[in-house]
Amino acid sequence: MSSYRLGDTEVVDTFAEAFPMRYSRLVITAATDAWAHEAARSATGFATSVIGCKCEAAIERRLPAERTPDGRPGVAVLLFAMDREGVGKRVLERVGQCVLTCPTTACFDGLMDAEKTVALGASLRYFGDGFQASKMIAGQRFWRIPVMEGEFLVCESVGVGRGVGGGNLVIEAGDDVAALTAAQAAVEAMRGEGVALPFPGGIVRSGSKVGALTSSSMPASTNHRLAPTLRAQIDDTLVPEGVGALFEIVVDGVDEAAVREAMRRGLHAAAAAGALQVSAANFGGDLGEFHFPLSELRDPP
Amino acid sequence: MTLTLSARTEPPARVRATALIPERLDGLGEDEVAALTVRCGREIVAVGELFEVSGNCDGELVWAGDLCRVDGIGSGMSTGRVLVQGPCGDHLGAGMRGGEIVVDGDAGDWAGAELAGGLVRIAGDAGARLGGAYPGVRAGMSGGEIVVAGDAGEEAGAGMRRGLVAVGGTTGPGPGLRMLAGTVIALGGLGADAGMGNRRGSLVSGRPVQALPGYAFAARYRPPALGLQLRRARELGLPVSDALQRGTWARWSGDRTELGRGEILIFDEEEGV
Numbered sequence: 163m164s165s166y167r168l169g170d171t172e173v174v175d176t177f178a179e180a181f182p183m184r185y186s187r188l189v190i191t192a193a194t195d196a197w198a199h200e201a202a203r204s205a206t207g208f209a210t211s212v213i214g215c216k217c218e219a220a221i222e223r224r225l226p227a228e229r230t231p232d233g234r235p236g237v238a239v240l241l242f243a244m245d246r247e248g249v250g251k252r253v254l255e256r257v258g259q260c261v262l263t264c265p266t267t268a269c270f271d272g273l274m275d276a277e278k279t280v281a282l283g284a285s286l287r288y289f290g291d292g293f294q295a296s297k298m299i300a301g302q303r304f305w306r307i308p309v310m311e312g313e314f315l316v317c318e319s320v321g322v323g324r325g326v327g328g329g330n331l332v333i334e335a336g337d338d339v340a341a342l343t344a345a346q347a348a349v350e351a352m353r354g355e356g357v358a359l360p361f362p363g364g365i366v367r368s369g370s371k372v373g374a375l376t377s378s379s380m381p382a383s384t385n386h387r388l389a390p391t392l393r394a395q396i397d398d399t400l401v402p403e404g405v406g407a408l409f410e411i412v413v414d415g416v417d418e419a420a421v422r423e424a425m426r427r428g429l430h431a432a433a434a435a436g437a438l439q440v441s442a443a444n445f446g447g448d449l450g451e452f453h454f455p456l457s458e459l460r461d462p463p
Numbered sequence: 464m465t466l467t468l469s470a471r472t473e474p475p476a477r478v479r480a481t482a483l484i485p486e487r488l489d490g491l492g493e494d495e496v497a498a499l500t501v502r503c504g505r506e507i508v509a510v511g512e513l514f515e516v517s518g519n520c521d522g523e524l525v526w527a528g529d530l531c532r533v534d535g536i537g538s539g540m541s542t543g544r545v546l547v548q549g550p551c552g553d554h555l556g557a558g559m560r561g562g563e564i565v566v567d568g569d570a571g572d573w574a575g576a577e578l579a580g581g582l583v584r585i586a587g588d589a590g591a592r593l594g595g596a597y598p599g600v601r602a603g604m605s606g607g608e609i610v611v612a613g614d615a616g617e618e619a620g621a622g623m624r625r626g627l628v629a630v631g632g633t634t635g636p637g638p639g640l641r642m643l644a645g646t647v648i649a650l651g652g653l654g655a656d657a658g659m660g661n662r663r664g665s666l667v668s669g670r671p672v673q674a675l676p677g678y679a680f681a682a683r684y685r686p687p688a689l690g691l692q693l694r695r696a697r698e699l700g701l702p703v704s705d706a707l708q709r710g711t712w713a714r715w716s717g718d719r720t721e722l723g724r725g726e727i728l729i730f731d732e733e734e735g736v
Binding site (some may be wrong): 232233268295297298299300304308311313314315317324 | 538606608626627646663665682684685686687688690691692694695700708724
């Protein structure tokens with residue numbers, strides 16, 4: 163496999179394979195930045211992989227008070243699922259369990275221009291047990307749900323857009339410390355508007371493969387070809403000489419460009435932070451609609 | 464391009480201008496507009512006799528001159544923009560479904576009566592029954608926004624079902640009379656007997672007001688929906704202070720002589736400053 167170099171880092175000439183997904187953006191506000199962040203963290207918990215968690219979600223960015231609908235500190239959250247119905251179910255569950263319950267929060271639609279929507283307040287209002295009230299404000303309906311603290315304000319519905327899920331980089335270095343340092347630098351560079359990194363701290367240490375060698379019922383299992391400890395045990399290892407640890411960064415985005423540019427930022431940041439090699443995961447190119455060749459990311463962001 | 468109708472003199476009687484709205488005047492030439500007729504008292508007169516017509520209407524209509532006797536400006540309109548230079552008569556924007564009316568002065572009674580959509584902005588004062596329901600009609604305003612920089616007369620928002628009436632000054636007595644829902648905000652304070660017969664509506668007073676006996680005190684808190692509405696009112700030009708925006712409000716629930724799901728929110732000055 164041919165490759166190119168970014169400084170001391172070898173970039174493998176391969177591609178990341180990604181899939182069409184649907185997504186929503188929630189804007190969660192609260193009395194303080196800390197509470198908004200607390201709600202957002204809770205709402206995006208257990209949302210690393212659509213296979214095991216039914217959705218992928220992450221904090222997109224913090225929003226200063228002057229950029230939120232109610233003038234309070236906020237956090238934008240992106241949630242991805244395979245279809246609109248899935249987005250609707252997950253948004254409702256997560257706002258109901260993690261945002262409604264969190265002190266001082268309110269929840270708004272961060273995708274106002276979307277053509278399609280899913281119900282949020284329209285369903286969540288029933289928690290109000292008949293005491294809920296609606297308000298039309300600037301053409302948008304909101305629901306006021308009485309709670310022990312006062313009222314929870316939530317938008318009637320949230321927009322659903324077409325996004326891309328599954329962009330990725332595999333960052334490799336001589337040992338775990340060096341690999342993690344490079345991966346963290348990549349995550350830092352990749353985060354931003356339009357992008358969600360759904361895994362803990364944005365980083366995956368347990369890359370998976372489809373299916374399993376030992377069971378037909380397992381949907382996924384460890385990607386043994388990328389496990390350094392198995393390098394001498396298997397014939398088809400993908401761990402190159404000198405590499406002692408690998409981390410994967412999975413990136414979902416609001417469109418192809420968001421994913422591509424996040425990967426570009428991550429690639430160059432990882433290289434600058436001492437990655438020995440950067441690669442990407444794919445399924446041979448037959449499954450995913452979107453391909454992101456690393457060769458196209460050579461120019462710095 | 465803008466079509467301008469300038470009153471030649473004060474009309475001899477009240478003029479009913481309901482037909483002269485942007486969507487009906489679009490594409491008409493000056494002569495054609497001048498040849499249209501309107502009711503003036505008991506007479507039917509040509510528009511050109513009362514108003515000097517200039518320009519062509521391309522979604523925007525300007526009224527100028529002495530318009531105190533011109534009623535129904537922008538009434539029933541669903542699109543476009545109407546600018547009124549100076550005070551105007553009654554029924555401004557009544558039954559309006561969309562578009563925007565901006566009045567650079569006072570408006571008479573029944574401004575925005577039974578408004579269904581759109582935006583009415585009045586730089587001066589408004590008369591009685593702002594956004595109200597006409598006699599015999601249960602529901603008044605069913606949508607849209609009315610913003611009055613000055614004061615409003617009695618029974619603002621009477622019978623209101625949906626929408627926002629925001630008043631920078633005070634309202635006269637009886638705001639929110641028999642309100643079904645919607646919101647009436649008076650930054651300068653609600654008039655007496657606010658929310659009589661209110662079912663689900665919200666009345667908001669920026670100054671202390673005595674709630675009717677049909678209301679009961681519930682709690683002091685920061686209503687998140689009101690925060691949004693006050694931000695909207697500020698966007699539309701009302702001087703909403705930070706204290707109002709961030710302060711606490713006393714919630715009174717009522718009217719218990721009716722459904723009792725309405726509220727009067729009264730700014731808690733001691734807490735808020």
